[in-house]
Structures are given as structure tokens and as C-alpha cells.
Amino acid sequence: MKGKKTFRAVDIILLSMVFLPILAGIALKVLYVPAPEGIDVTGAFIFFTAELGFASIPITEAQVNSWLVIISVFFLCLYLTHGIRAGVSTRRQLAAEWAVEKCEGLISENMGEHFSGFAPFIAAVMVLSALSSLMSLFGLFPPTSDLNVAAGWAILVFILITYYKMKCGPVNYLKSFAQPVPFLTPLNVISEVATPVSMAFRHFGNILSGTVVSALVAAGLQGLSHALLGWLPGKLGEIPFLQIGLPAVLSVYFDLFSSVLQAFIFAMLTMLYVAGAFDYETYSKRKEKKSNKSVTYGG
Amino acid sequence: MLELAIGIILGCCALGAGLAMIAGIGPGIGEGNAVAKACEAIGRQPESRSQVTTTMLMGCAVAETTGLYALIIAIFLIFVVPGRFVRLLVENIH
Numbered sequence: 154m155k156g157k158k159t160f161r162a163v164d165i166i167l168l169s170m171v172f173l174p175i176l177a178g179i180a181l182k183v184l185y186v187p188a189p190e191g192i193d194v195t196g197a198f199i200f201f202t203a204e205l206g207f208a209s210i211p212i213t214e215a216q217v218n219s220w221l222v223i224i225s226v227f228f229l230c231l232y233l234t235h236g237i238r239a240g241v242s243t244r245r246q247l248a249a250e251w252a253v254e255k256c257e258g259l260i261s262e263n264m265g266e267h268f269s270g271f272a273p274f275i276a277a278v279m280v281l282s283a284l285s286s287l288m289s290l291f292g293l294f295p296p297t298s299d300l301n302v303a304a305g306w307a308i309l310v311f312i313l314i315t316y317y318k319m320k321c322g323p324v325n326y327l328k329s330f331a332q333p334v335p336f337l338t339p340l341n342v343i344s345e346v347a348t349p350v351s352m353a354f355r356h357f358g359n360i361l362s363g364t365v366v367s368a369l370v371a372a373g374l375q376g377l378s379h380a381l382l383g384w385l386p387g388k389l390g391e392i393p394f395l396q397i398g399l400p401a402v403l404s405v406y407f408d409l410f411s412s413v414l415q416a417f418i419f420a421m422l423t424m425l426y427v428a429g430a431f432d433y434e435t436y437s438k439r440k441e442k443k444s445n446k447s448v449t450y451g452g
Numbered sequence: 453m454l455e456l457a458i459g460i461i462l463g464c465c466a467l468g469a470g471l472a473m474i475a476g477i478g479p480g481i482g483e484g485n486a487v488a489k490a491c492e493a494i495g496r497q498p499e500s501r502s503q504v505t506t507t508m509l510m511g512c513a514v515a516e517t518t519g520l521y522a523l524i525i526a527i528f529l530i531f532v533v534p535g536r537f538v539r540l541l542v543e544n545i546h
Contacts, residue, residue, distance in 0.1 A: 354517070355513065362527075
């Protein structure tokens with residue numbers, strides 16, 4: 154009985170640590186970030202600038218919020234996997250197993266068996282991206298509507314793509330730019346660079362457009378309700394009654410649907426690009442050649 | 453004179469943003485085509501519904517890219533560029 158009680162206390166602590174970062178984010182926003190005047194899209198608010206001598210690094214709302222999301226996801230994982238045992242199926246354990254199985258199924262379906270180790274990375278990208286975008290549901294600044302965050306992830310994917318292209322040898326990698334004819338090399342270089350740029354802009358643009366449209370609609374409804382209901386006496390005339398309802402409907406599309414869809418698309422594109430960058434046949438041929446060489450030299 | 457210059461900057465930025473969003477036509481038509489074909493495919497083979505939907509969403513996301521480039525340019529033109537230019541103008545005059 155006593156053991157069960159401590160078990161519960163740990164659960165409560167872990168679960169509260171999932172939601173505490175969000176509350177901390179709300180508190181930070183209420184305390185430090187000034188309220189926008191009218192329609193104003195200014196990007197992330199800079200909390201303070203860290204002076205490092207050679208460079209000054211601004212610590213922005215986007216960075217703080219993405220760290221809050223990371224902490225939240227970390228404790229969510231701890232909560233889901235805490236007290237996991239073989240043979241015992243609690244609700245949590247089933248949820249965790251379902252998530253892992255789904256992710257591994259997605260990987261093996263889209264990337265093949267060779268990339269089965271990619272499941273944690275793809276799951277991390279997906280969850281981080283989805284929860285970052287969903288921060289806007291709490292009225293917080295979604296980190297993904299800052300181009301720096303999305304561009305950082307896209308650069309990570311670009312490095313992975315280049316790594317898997319390099320696996321077939323640096324010579325083959327350089328040769329691939331001159332395919333199918335050497336005349337097309339500049340275009341190939343541009344399309345190589347366009348991959349991370351388009352990934353970053355796609356994610357950033359979708360989330361930012363949602364934020365902008367929501368801000369425009371909210372401001373428009375405020376103006377409209379002032380014009381229509383401004384005659385109401387006293388404080389009653391200042392309350393924007395028309396803002397009730399419609400922004401919530403928009404929020405279902407722009408915040409919920411779009412966020413989750415963009416996270417899925419980002420993860421999906423990561424999988425497809427990385428899997429497409431790896432040429433298994435050339436790789437295995439090269440490996441075979443290498444092992445043959447080493448055998449002849451060794452013998 | 454300064455007011456006129458600022459007015460021209462703001463007006464031209466707004467016009468440019470509007471013109472940039474003409475690019476929205478392309479993804480609109482493209483995604484419409486994609487969804488139409490996906491509907492046909494699901495009608496023909498209802499059992500492949502989930503795969504067709506996933507592929508369609510991916511295709512839509514990729515087709516959307518050009519429109520999003522235009523959107524980002526339009527957003528920059530409305531919210532970022534005028535402030536910069538006006539500040540530059542005011543600094544140069546004084």
C-alpha cells in the first residue's frame with residue numbers, strides 16, 4: 154500500500170512537470186512581454202541580450218519557449234514510461250507502446266529497414282514541432298513562427314541528407330551534381346540548397362500565416378464591435394463582444410489542424426529526403442570493393 | 453515632402469504585397485487538382501483511402517511552397533520593409 158502511494162506521488166510530480174513549463178511561459182509572457190498595440194507582427198520578443206565579448210546573443214521568446222517545450226516533452230516521456238513492466242498493461246503503458254509502434258511503422262514504411270534507427274529522431278522532430286506550434290493555443294509565442302527555429306531544424310535535416318549522400322563516397326557525391334549532364338551543375342547546386350530553404354519556409358510560413366490571419370481577424374472584429382455596439386453604456390461598450398466565437402473557429406484550423414499537419418509534413422519530408430539521399434546499391438557495392446581490397450592487401 | 457516620401461513607401465509596399473499574392477493562384481489550382489484526383493482515386497479504390505490521403509497531403513504541402521514564398525514576401529513587405537525604409541529616410545534627412 155505504501156509503495157503504491159509513492160508511485161502515485163511520483164506520477165503527480167512528473168505530470169505537473171509536464172504542465173509547469175507552460176504555466177512558466179504564460180507567467181513570463183504576462184510579466185515581461187508588452188501587449189501589442191493594434192495589428193503588430195514584430196517577431197519574437199527579446200528578453201535580454203547575452204554579451205559574450207566576441208558576440209552578443211539575444212535570448213528571445215522563441216528560444217525560451219522552445220526550451221519550455223523540450224522540458225515539457227522530456228517529462229511527458231518520463232511520465233509515460235515510468236513504471237513500465239513487461240506483461241502488465243496499464244493505460245499509460247499502452248499509450249507509450251502505441252506511440253512507439255506507430256512511429257516505427259511509419260519509419261519502416263517510408264524509409265526502409267536500413268533506417269530503423271531513425272525512429273527516435275523522427276518522433277522527436279514530430280513531437281517538438283507539433284507542441285511548439287500548439288503553444289499558440291495557450292496564447293504563447295509559437296517558436297516555429299520564428300524563422301530561426303524552423304531554419305535550424307531544416308539545416309539539421311540538410312546535414313543528415315549530405316551525410317547520407319557522402320556515404321557513397323565523396324567522389325560519387327561530387328559526381329552526382331553533374332548528373333545527367335555537366336551543363337546542369339549550377340541548377341543541381343541550387344536545388345540542393347533549395348531543399349532546406351523550402352522546408353524552413355514551409356513550416357515557418359504556415360504557422361506565421363495562421364498567427365497573422367488570427368491577429369487580423371481579432372483586430373477587425375474588435376473594430377467592428379466598437380462600431381456596432383459602441384453605444385452600450387459605460388464599460389459595456391468597450392468589451393469587444395463580436396470577438397467571442399469566430400476566432401475560436403479559426404483557431405481550430407490554424408492552431409490545431411495546421412500545427413499538427415505541418416509537424417507531420419516536416420517529419421515526412423525529413424524521412425523522404427534522408428531515405429532518398431541514400432543509395433543503398435552504390436553503398437553496398439563500394440563496401441564490397443573495400444572489403445575485397447583489404448582482404449587482398451591483408452593477404 | 454517627408455510625408456509624401458513616407459506615403460509613397462507605404463503605398464508601394466502595400467501594392468507590392470498585393471501583387472506578390474497573385475502567386476496564390478498557382479497553389480490553389482494545383483492543390484485543387486491534387487485533391488480532385490485523390491477523390492477519384494478513393495472513389496475507385498476505397499480501401500487505399502489512408503495511403504492516398506497521406507500522399508495527397510504531402511503533395512499539397514510541396515505544391516504550397518511557391519504560394520508560401522509569395523506569402524512570406526508579402527508579410528515582409530507589409531510588416532518589416534516599411535519600418536526599415538522609413539527609418540532610413542528619416543535618419544538620412546536629419
